[in-house]
Amino acid sequence: MMNNRNKNDEYIVIVGCGRLGSHLARLLSKARKSVVVIDKNEGAFHRLGDDFSGFTIEADAIEIDSLLQAKINKADVVVTTTNDDNTNILIAQIAKIIYKVPKVIARLFEPSRQQVYEELGIETLCPTILSAIELKNIIVGDKMEV
Amino acid sequence: MMNNRNKNDEYIVIVGCGRLGSHLARLLSKARKSVVVIDKNEGAFHRLGDDFSGFTIEADAIEIDSLLQAKINKADVVVTTTNDDNTNILIAQIAKIIYKVPKVIARLFEPSRQQVYEELGIETLCPTILSAIELKNIIVGDKMEV
Numbered sequence: 001m002m003n004n005r006n007k008n009d010e011y012i013v014i015v016g017c018g019r020l021g022s023h024l025a026r027l028l029s030k031a032r033k034s035v036v037v038i039d040k041n042e043g044a045f046h047r048l049g050d051d052f053s054g055f056t057i058e059a060d061a062i063e064i065d066s067l068l069q070a071k072i073n074k075a076d077v078v079v080t081t082t083n084d085d086n087t088n089i090l091i092a093q094i095a096k097i098i099y100k101v102p103k104v105i106a107r108l109f110e111p112s113r114q115q116v117y118e119e120l121g122i123e124t125l126c127p128t129i130l131s132a133i134e135l136k137n138i139i140v141g142d143k144m145e146v
Numbered sequence: 147m148m149n150n151r152n153k154n155d156e157y158i159v160i161v162g163c164g165r166l167g168s169h170l171a172r173l174l175s176k177a178r179k180s181v182v183v184i185d186k187n188e189g190a191f192h193r194l195g196d197d198f199s200g201f202t203i204e205a206d207a208i209e210i211d212s213l214l215q216a217k218i219n220k221a222d223v224v225v226t227t228t229n230d231d232n233t234n235i236l237i238a239q240i241a242k243i244i245y246k247v248p249k250v251i252a253r254l255f256e257p258s259r260q261q262v263y264e265e266l267g268i269e270t271l272c273p274t275i276l277s278a279i280e281l282k283n284i285i286v287g288d289k290m291e292v
Contacts (some may be wrong), residue, residue, distance in 0.1 A: 025277035077285050127273040132169035139223050
């Protein structure tokens with residue numbers, strides 16, 4: 001069923017409304033995606049700003065009930081962005097293995113176990129590695145003409 | 147004088163040897179760049195690994211003496227990567243304004259003042275924004291064929 005949806009119907013669940021989760025939610029909202037953000041701290045949702053068109057759920061995403069409230073079983077994409085790697089990976093595994101979410105991405109601070117998760121079908125994104133590569137490209141790519 | 151240097155002679159000072167600073171230092175070392183890393187905590191240098199070919203200086207980069215010890219006046223690039231935005235910006239300004247370092251990049255957690263720094267000629271890199279954009283591209287760019 002989900003495979004028949006087109007891009008515009010995609011339903012995205014973001015776990016964690018810190019800097020990364022909220023910024024991503026705003027970008028996706030601007031791109032007219034259906035987005036739900038879960039955070040256990042209601043105050044975190046102010047980061048979404050006034051023009052955020054998605055939904056918010058104040059709940060602990062570690063609890064299955066919270067994930068069901070967010071309709072994780074109907075999600076096309078789940079992104080876990082909390083500040084805790086273990087939480088991100090646990091929820092990513094629940095999304096992938098129990099609820100068969102087609103695309104699951106976990107933010108990781110420490111990428112040492114990255115390969116294990118990717119073997120489970122969970123993509124990982126490490127802001128540190130991404131930033132280091134970007135900086136390296138800025139530095140090494142620069143002055144190519146000299 | 148510095149403008150006559152070619153790419154391979156570039157001298158890069160990295161302030162902060164946390165996850166980002168150390169990862170960047172390793173990438174640049176692997177690219178055969180001359181790199182010096184400053185951190186006030188000697189224990190941080192273990193992150194560089196055994197194959198790091200650059201130099202390390204255990205010092206507080208807020209002090210001018212430490213920066214001179216790192217030969218900041220001869221640097222082509224200075225990157226500030228500590229966990230404190232104010233520290234990163236302060237050292238970036240010293241590098242740019244006092245020592246006329248041609249390329250200065252500061253890591254910022256809160257990019258709200260980004261524009262001000264870019265007007266001063268200091269590039270900024272915000273790992274959160276970079277990561278949010280990358281995630282958005284993964285999500286929105288996916289299933290283009292549907």
